[in-house]
Amino acid sequence: MKVVNLLAMVDTEKCRGCKTCERICPVLAIKVENRVAVVDAERCRGCANCEQRCPDLAITMVKRDEPLVVKVDVGAVDYDRIMDICRRAKLNPEQLICYCTGTRAEEAAAAILQGAKSPEEVSFLTGARTGCKVECIQPILRLLEAAGIKPQPPKGGWQWYGRTVTVWEIPEAVKKKYASRGFYFDEDIKILDRVAAAPLQGRSDA
Amino acid sequence: MRAPITPLPPRKSQYGIDPAMVKTRVCELPGMTSVLLKELFPDLPEVIFPGPGGVEAVRKAAEAALEKIDMSRIKPEHSVNILASHHGFTLLGGEPYAEMLKTIKDVIEKRTGCKNIRLRAGVGLRFRETEEYIKRYGLDEHFNGKAIGVAPVDQGIPIETEIGTLYGIKKVYDADWIVHAHNSDVREVHFHRQVDRAVKPFGMSYARIETRSTYHQNLGPRAANFTARAIFDSPFVQSKFAFASFLTVAPNGIIGVDADNDLYALNDRVTQTGCRYYGKMMTLFGEIDECIAALDFPCPVVYVFSAGVIYANFAGANTDLYDLDMPLPAYTWYTEAFYGKRGRPLLDDIPPLNPAIKMCVHNYAWTGYPSAFFSEHIPTVVVGREQAELFNRDPQNLTYMAHAVVAEDTRAAMDFAYKATGTGKVVIFDGAMGGINVSEPLAELLLQKAPAVSRRVDEELLPKWLRQRGVIQR
Numbered sequence: 265m266k267v268v269n270l271l272a273m274v275d276t277e278k279c280r281g282c283k284t285c286e287r288i289c290p291v292l293a294i295k296v297e298n299r300v301a302v303v304d305a306e307r308c309r310g311c312a313n314c315e316q317r318c319p320d321l322a323i324t325m326v327k328r329d330e331p332l333v334v335k336v337d338v339g340a341v342d343y344d345r346i347m348d349i350c351r352r353a354k355l356n357p358e359q360l361i362c363y364c365t366g367t368r369a370e371e372a373a374a375a376i377l378q379g380a381k382s383p384e385e386v387s388f389l390t391g392a393r394t395g396c397k398v399e400c401i402q403p404i405l406r407l408l409e410a411a412g413i414k415p416q417p418p419k420g421g422w423q424w425y426g427r428t429v430t431v432w433e434i435p436e437a438v439k440k441k442y443a444s445r446g447f448y449f450d451e452d453i454k455i456l457d458r459v460a461a462a463p464l465q466g467r468s469d470a
Numbered sequence: 471m472r473a474p475i476t477p478l479p480p481r482k483s484q485y486g487i488d489p490a491m492v493k494t495r496v497c498e499l500p501g502m503t504s505v506l507l508k509e510l511f512p513d514l515p516e517v518i519f520p521g522p523g524g525v526e527a528v529r530k531a532a533e534a535a536l537e538k539i540d541m542s543r544i545k546p547e548h549s550v551n552i553l554a555s556h557h558g559f560t561l562l563g564g565e566p567y568a569e570m571l572k573t574i575k576d577v578i579e580k581r582t583g584c585k586n587i588r589l590r591a592g593v594g595l596r597f598r599e600t601e602e603y604i605k606r607y608g609l610d611e612h613f614n615g616k617a618i619g620v621a622p623v624d625q626g627i628p629i630e631t632e633i634g635t636l637y638g639i640k641k642v643y644d645a646d647w648i649v650h651a652h653n654s655d656v657r658e659v660h661f662h663r664q665v666d667r668a669v670k671p672f673g674m675s676y677a678r679i680e681t682r683s684t685y686h687q688n689l690g691p692r693a694a695n696f697t698a699r700a701i702f703d704s705p706f707v708q709s710k711f712a713f714a715s716f717l718t719v720a721p722n723g724i725i726g727v728d729a730d731n732d733l734y735a736l737n738d739r740v741t742q743t744g745c746r747y748y749g750k751m752m753t754l755f756g757e758i759d760e761c762i763a764a765l766d767f768p769c770p771v772v773y774v775f776s777a778g779v780i781y782a783n784f785a786g787a788n789t790d791l792y793d794l795d796m797p798l799p800a801y802t803w804y805t806e807a808f809y810g811k812r813g814r815p816l817l818d819d820i821p822p823l824n825p826a827i828k829m830c831v832h833n834y835a836w837t838g839y840p841s842a843f844f845s846e847h848i849p850t851v852v853v854g855r856e857q858a859e860l861f862n863r864d865p866q867n868l869t870y871m872a873h874a875v876v877a878e879d880t881r882a883a884m885d886f887a888y889k890a891t892g893t894g895k896v897v898i899f900d901g902a903m904g905g906i907n908v909s910e911p912l913a914e915l916l917l918q919k920a921p922a923v924s925r926r927v928d929e930e931l932l933p934k935w936l937r938q939r940g941v942i943q944r
Contacts, residue, residue: 267868288623311865313623316597327863358810361687363803363840364866368811395866396595396840398622399803402683422625428680429633430688434696438632442696444940446665446794452690455797455817462817465810 265335266365266391270310270325274301278322285314285323287422290397291388309334309387311394334391341374349373352410353403354432356460361403364395372407382415383408383424402428431456471503474907477900478563481768485596486836487857494880496764496833496898497907505913506905507722507777510920511750515743517723519562520903525569528724532573532715535729539713544647546583550712551645554591555675558653558717559603560769562903566724568607570717571651575613578649589617590642592675595866596770596838597621626678629707631700637678638701643710650714650733654740656748657773659783659791660799661686664744665939666695668716668737672707673698691804692794702733716740720747721778722904738941745792745935750927751777755787757919760893761912763848764831764884766900770839771832771870774899777906781899785844788824792931794938800824806843813846823847828891831883832857832874837864845873849890851883852876 272285272294281299293307294314301314301322315323338346343357350357350369357370367390375389383404387393393400405427408415417424431453439449474497480489496502508514518527544550552574558567575587589609591600600619604610609617620639627640642648652671662670673685673695681701685694701707714736715729720743730736755777765781767774772782783791786800798805800821810816823844830850837860844850852858852874861870877883888894896909908916936943 269868270863270865287625313597317621317623325863356808356810356816358816360807360809363806363843364868366842366869395868398595398679399683399686401679402687406688422623425626425628425637425678425680426635428636428684428688431690431693434633434689434693442699446663446692446939447696448692448794448797449690449696451797452693456690459808459816462808462810465812465814465816 265333265367265371266309266394268308268310268332268334268391269328270312271305271308271328272303272312272314273324273326274303275322275324276300278320280320282319284317284319287420288313288317290384290393290423292384292418307388309391309394311397313397334389336371336375336378336389338370338374341377345377346370346373349376349407349410351460353406354430354456354460355403355406356462358464359459362392362395362400365391367392369403369407372404376407376411376413381413384418406430471910471913472506473504474498474502475504475902475905477766477902477907478768480834483602483768483836484598485770485838486768486834487854487860491854491856492834495900496766496831496880496884496896497900497902499881499884501894501909502896502898502907503910503913504902504905504907505916510754510916511924513924514722514747515720515725517720517725519566519724525565528566528569528717528727529573531727532570533577535727536574536577536715539729540731541578541581541712544578544582544584544712546585548584548647549586549588549645550578550584550647550649551588551590551642552649552651553642553671553676554589554600554651555671556591556593556596556599556603557655557657559600559607560773561653561655561717561719562724564603564607567653567717568603568609570715570727571609572612574649574651574715587613587616588645589613591617591619592639592642592671593619593621594675594839597623599838622677622679622682626680629701629704631704633696633700636684636697636701637680638676639678642676646710647712648710649712652714653717653719654728654743655719655778656744657780659748659752660786660802662695663692663794664741664792664935665692666699666737667744668714668733668740669698669702670695671698672702677701686803691798691802718743719778721751741936741939741941742944745932748778749792749932749935750924751779752783752787752791753927753931754916754920754923755779755784757923758787758826758895758897758912758915760826760828760891761895761897762829762831762887762891762893763827764833764896764898765835766833766898767835770836771841771844772839774835775901776897776899784897785823785827785848788826789821790931792935801843828893829887831887833880833883837861837867840866842867842869842873845870850874851886853880853883854878
């Protein structure tokens with residue numbers, strides 16, 4: 265869940281249409297049309313990625329008159345299916361996947377079950393990956409994959425490039441090679457497996 | 471008791487309030503004193519900064535360290551990217567790190583005849599932070615306009631590693647050679663656990679979001695830093711790596727500059743100093759039974775410094791962050807992720823945030839890092855409505871203030887904290903150089919506990935920590 269209280273605003277005098285904003289927006293809310301960036305106010309999740317990377321300082325974040333509440337209703341989806349996707353992704357349904365918005369795996373899974381087929385759609389529906397924009401791409405990709413979806417990165421975009429390795433997939437030869445240097449692969453697998461299997465504390469918003 | 475040490479001044483930044491709004495520093499209030507770190511641990515090394523030589527001492531140390539570096543592969547017609555990270559600019563005012571960067575550029579140019587030397591300065595989660603530092607320290611001028619900040623959302627480049635494809639920032643690697651210009655300050659021990667500390671930026675400030683998310687979400691708390699080693703060891707990065715130059719740091723200041731063509735040799739030396747010196751400070755912090763933690767430094771909440779230790783580490787000082795047998799510190803992103811919907815850890819053996827911190831007084835600290843976990847679990851008083859509003863506008867901290875209260879000024883915040891907690895012990899995270907600003911009762915406690923902590927680290931903990939990392943004790 266995210267309360268979106270900011271909106272990107274483009275200074276059309278400064279914008280040179282370089283498309284940096286378009287390439288990095290995690291919800292595809294900004295596009296260059298006729299050499300000027302245009303913001304879709306309904307899609308914008310106020311993450312400030314565009315404002316932070318615009319080379320011409322043409323974007324500012326302004327406070328919305330009416331904040332948007334972005335949330336997927338977990339209770340509207342069969343929870344067994346949510347649990348199934350989370351377990352396949354080796355995540356506990358209650359585990360946080362986005363530290364900034366407090367989005368839990370169950371909400372992202374619910375978004376997928378309600379039709380999200382890409383990280384951009386998951387972010388649009390849940391708000392995840394619209395805080396720091398950095399740390400939560402992998403669990404979203406893992407959840408999509410667990411649901412049998414293989415998304416493609418936005419064409420020409422830099423939003424994301426691909427799912428990467430998890431600790432369960434580290435080759436045994438690598439584990440052995442670095443065993444004496446403080447990398448505790450197998451021990452961490454045990455911890456992550458225990459977390460994934462841990463009992464749920466409650467479905468307070470269900 | 472000594473007078474408090476003048477803290478580092480507030481710094482103008484888009485991530486913090488206007489410095490003019492910081493009317494009072496916590497150390498200026500009655501009852502505050504300071505303890506020199508050398509009083510606590512006489513075996514701390516001698517420092518070159520702060521000192522009478524100023525940053526010129528850093529230049530001399532860098533020139534001396536770089537003399538032994540083989541630069542013969544860098545030809546006049548080549549290009550070189552000197553890779554920097556935001557963190558270095560937060561150390562002791564930032565000038566020492568900036569001076570080392572300038573010196574590296576000057577020495578490479580003089581030794582090799584290469585003129586196409588650029589600065590690529592990576593960031594954490596504040597994407598324009600190093601742009602601010604580049605201007606502040608005149609690095610754009612020194613690098614002839616070839617100094618830029620790079621961010622993890624910038625265009626990426628795939629890097630094939632022995633654990634599959636990971637991703638770096640394209641502009642980090644767009645030169646014939648790269649020079650890894652970093653520092654040995656331990657900072658995020660809760661994340662890297664002093665495992666391959668010197669290598670970490672290859673998986674972090676030089677890396678794309680996919681790699682950083684791998685570190686923080688895919689590998690686990692003690693395997694995470696392998697992302698950095700995998701990238702650094704890749705044929706692609708090895709084909710470009712020229713050498714590393716590190717500002718070497720102890721809790722009491724800059725101790726020198728260390729440079730090497732072999733990053734792993736440098737890494738082992740960094741592991742030694744990190745465990746030995748910072749390990750003592752963190753173990754001593756773990757002896758504090760109760761306190762008010764006051765944040766008063768130009769950095770995000772987690773990164774404010776006291777005696778070289780950041781608040782995030784103090785929040786985990788109830789556990790031994792260096793002990794790799796302990797899987798989850800009280801604070802890491804893995805730990806935070808493992809709190810369920812009722813606000814309790816999903817596993818019973820996950821330690822709580824340091825229960826000795828009875829209250830946090832947030833006098834001055836920046837946005838730009840997800841910090842709501844701290845205000846949710848540690849009673850927090852934020853000074854000034856402007857600062858509270860800044861957090862409410864930060865996409866990474868939209869719920870920080872939902873768990874904190876606002877005080878009108880520093881004195882009111884501290885009075886409230888004293889009354890609410892009943893403790894007179896205060897530790898101030900204000901970056902005081904060479905010492906630590908604390909209240910008098912806490913000064914007494916630290917001085918009393920330090921000798922036993924020092925012996926315990928030397929005789930028991932340090933040998934274990936180094937053994938766990940495969941490093942031979944010097």
